[in-house]
Amino acid sequence: MTIRLLAAGLVTIATPALADTPVLTVLTYDSFLSEWGPGPAVEAAFEAECACDLRLVGGGDGAALLARVQLEGAGTDVDVVLGLDTSLTAAATATGLFAPHGLADATGLPITYADPLFLPYDWGWFAFVHDRKLENPPTSFTELAESDLRVVIQDPRSSTPGLGLLLWVKAAYGDRSAEVWEALADNIVTVTPGWSEAYGLFLAGEADLVLSYTTSPAYHLIAEGDDTKAAALFDEGHYLQIEVAGKLASSDQPELADRFLAFLLSDAVQSVIPETNWMYPAELPSAGLPRGFDQFRPASSLYLSPDAAASVRDAALAEWQAALTR
Amino acid sequence: MTLARSLAVLLLAAVLVPLAAVAWRGSGLAFGPSDWAAVRFTILQAVVSAALATGLAIPVARAIARRSFPGRGLLITLLGAPFLLPAVVAVLGLLAVFGRSGIVNQTLQASGLPPVSIFGMQGVILVHVFLNLPLAIRMILHGWLAIPQERVRLAQSLGFRPADIARHLERPMLREVLPGVALIIAVLCLTSFAAALMLGGGPAATTVELAIYQAVRFDFDLGRAAALALVQVVVTGVAAILVLTVAQPSGLGLGLGQEVRLPGPPGWRRVVDIGAIGLAVGFLAVPMLAVVLRGLPGVPTLPVEVLAAAGRSVAVAIASAGLATAVALTLALGAVRGNPMVEIAATLPLATSGLVLGTGLFLLVQPLVTPMTVALPVTVLVNTLLSVPLLYRILVPEARALAADYGRLADSLALAGWARLRWLVLPRLARPLGFGAGIAAALAMGDLGVITLFAGDGQATLPLLIQRLAGAYRLEGALAASVLLVLLSFALYWVCEAGGRRAAA
Secondary structure: OHHHHHHHHHHHHHHHHHHHOOEEEEEEOHHHHOOOOOHHHHHHHHHHHHOOEEEEEEOOOHHHHHHHHHHHHHHOOOOEEEEEEOOOHHHHHHOOOEEOOOOOOOOOOOOOOOOOOEEEEEEEEEEEEEEOOOOOOOOOHHHHHHOOOOEEEEOOOOOHHHHHHHHHHHHHHHHHHHHHHHHHHHHEEEEEOOHHHHHHHHHOOOOOEEEEEOOHHHHHHHHHOOOOEEEEOOOOOEEEEEEEEEEEOOOOOHHHHHHHHHHHOOHHHHOOHHHHHOOEEOOOOOOOOOOOOOOOOOOOEEOOOHHHHHHHHHHHHHHHHHHHHO | OOHHHHHHHHHHHHHHHHHHHHHHHOOOOOOOOOHHHHHHHHHHHHHHHHHHHHHHHHHHHHHHHHOOOOOHHHHHHHOOOHHHOOHHHHHHHHHHHHOOOOHHHHHHHHOOOOOOOOOOHHHHHHHHHHHHHHHHHHHHHHHHHOOOHHHHHHHHHOOOOHHHHHHHHHHHHHHHHHHHHHHHHHHHHHOOOHHHHHHHOOHHHOOHHHHHHHHHHHOOOHHHHHHHHHHHHHHHHHHHHHHHHHOOOOOOOOOOOOOOOOOOOOOHHHHHHHHHHHHHHHHHHHHHHHHHHHHHHHHHHOOOHHHHHHHHHHHHHHHHHHHHHHHHHHHHHHOOOOOHHHHHHOOHHHHOOHHHHHHHHHHHHOOOOOHHHHHHHHHHHHHHHHHHHHHHHHHHHHHHHHHHHHHHHHHHOOOOHHHHHHHHHHHHHHHHHHHHHHHHHHHHHHOOOOHHHHOOOOOOOHHHHHHHHHHOOOHHHHHHHHHHHHHHHHHHHHHHHHHHHHHHO
């Protein structure tokens, strides 16, 4: 009896709160949610103006997010997916689960990117990061392949940076990409399942270079006051990773989802992106970029459109696998 | 149908139904082009790792069993520790010793010798032996300690030399214990993912678990994931049947249950024993110390959310360990006569891919409730499922001995039900039960399989939080949180283990 009364009381207290506050569920990658990621700041800023409850839900990394949405299908509670990249958007479009965002394109990207379904909120260049003590860092894939430097990369079958490297080599060398991988094979110490394992191996001194981003040295500079890391700039140009968000067609809060997507490009979010997600903001915030973000700017950007990336992926993966298994 | 059989059926269903759900949602079962290579590599490394870990564990377990030295009890407890390490932490520890700037290579360099590389097949096997050797030692040591003191005394009074003891006492015991130990380690290595890939050196070291990960996460090819998971289950099922036919009861018979040490022979055997213990301690302790000492200073600076996550992990661990112990004990008592179905059902859960199991449960649960709301109960359930095989393997040799030695006496006294459990089973099995519950608790602490699929707002467990920290560049924080995880796991393990020993004494 006591329990029943208690439950009735709780329901009475909880109901008005539930009825008044709409809930927006955003599925994102795990590092976005961490205390040091953008999540807490984004949640606080959006809840301050939306009169809603923003629920950020973690779902592994970028590829895992898409799998999760496919798994849940139209019955999902998720309203917005935040954290796919352009190597995944073709597959995401093909699911038919996403709805147009209807917003103007972001202006802070090095290329023009227009996609009716996916809104970019940040971007970065893939790069090989090394210690400044490294003499003669490589300036191209060919130089890297000819050197006896040790490199750790991520597996393109389980990690978005790993897949990004595959597309980088493909965009730079086209039909010759298989040769490049064969030449690189003896430099590759090991292949890790995700970014953090590779970066950990690099920091532990197991490799001279690690596949990461041009902004990684800025993290060490700003967060740790450590100016010992650098990104090797390659003559071929650097492949772009563009991170996007999309609204699900099944969302029961479409207006709120639209507001959230627009909010992503506001100063409130864009100004915290560089020092929490360690990527370039899609709209330049009014305060500009933090120091360290201009240290390593590639001369040119390489990029494959989502459709091109999707169509070369399987062949590129087979080349990679054949070259590295030998 | 007995309780054990009903439980076995439930276990089989818990493994196969989610798998079927995944296959059904995909378009049937299908294999990818390079999947057979992954299957071959996975089985090869699992067999080699299991053979090495088991083989190396024999001299160490024997040395511990027949020597007395200060810190022996502590060493036996500490042997549980490497098994509790998260794979990435274990890899970092091994790198501190065997890596490019590790102790081994610095020594080689100083002596003008060429460096050795840890990356490749050797690295995969090294990390698996590192993680599983202590478990093998512990399980085999249980076998040694279970040799009845009456047989030892008889051997002594007959003037048995070490070779005679080996022939008449130790080999029959090993024949009973070793196949199960090797099986459990092979299956653990079969589903290895991060450790194998990090040290494997490239796609030649692709394991089935990675192929499953790719199929689920990148390709959303659920048919392929289900096919690969089925291969793991079939391989394990075949191995479990093989073990059942190879393992023979030792026939050493009844004793009064007092622990007595085998005579420690003097001479060169003493040197060998000291060497075996010394090498094992060095191999296991140095990498662990290296990584714990590196992470420890960061523990006080961890954010508060880590504490909440740690609390959730401890709760999951305690619930899973309790459930798994009850299930495994029931199965082990019911499997006394070597029921093949119980045997297979008690092994298969370990072979299932956590990702496929999680995905299958997700598909099954989703039409009924929002998956997020059942994240922690599902995590408890899955961890219970995954711990049962280990616990079963630890319990079953002693449950068999118990039935052989006391079964008829208990029956003739009409000792049954709770009374039998209270007065016979629990006191006699307290030691393995405590050890097994400790291992189960620690396994559940470190699990990162299902929670990644189900966890919503504010439900992160400690392993999930570690992954988030590492993904946000906070690798030192992640390491510190990992050390906290290891310390908590070890504390749980120690409480269960010491509890079991105290109850047995």
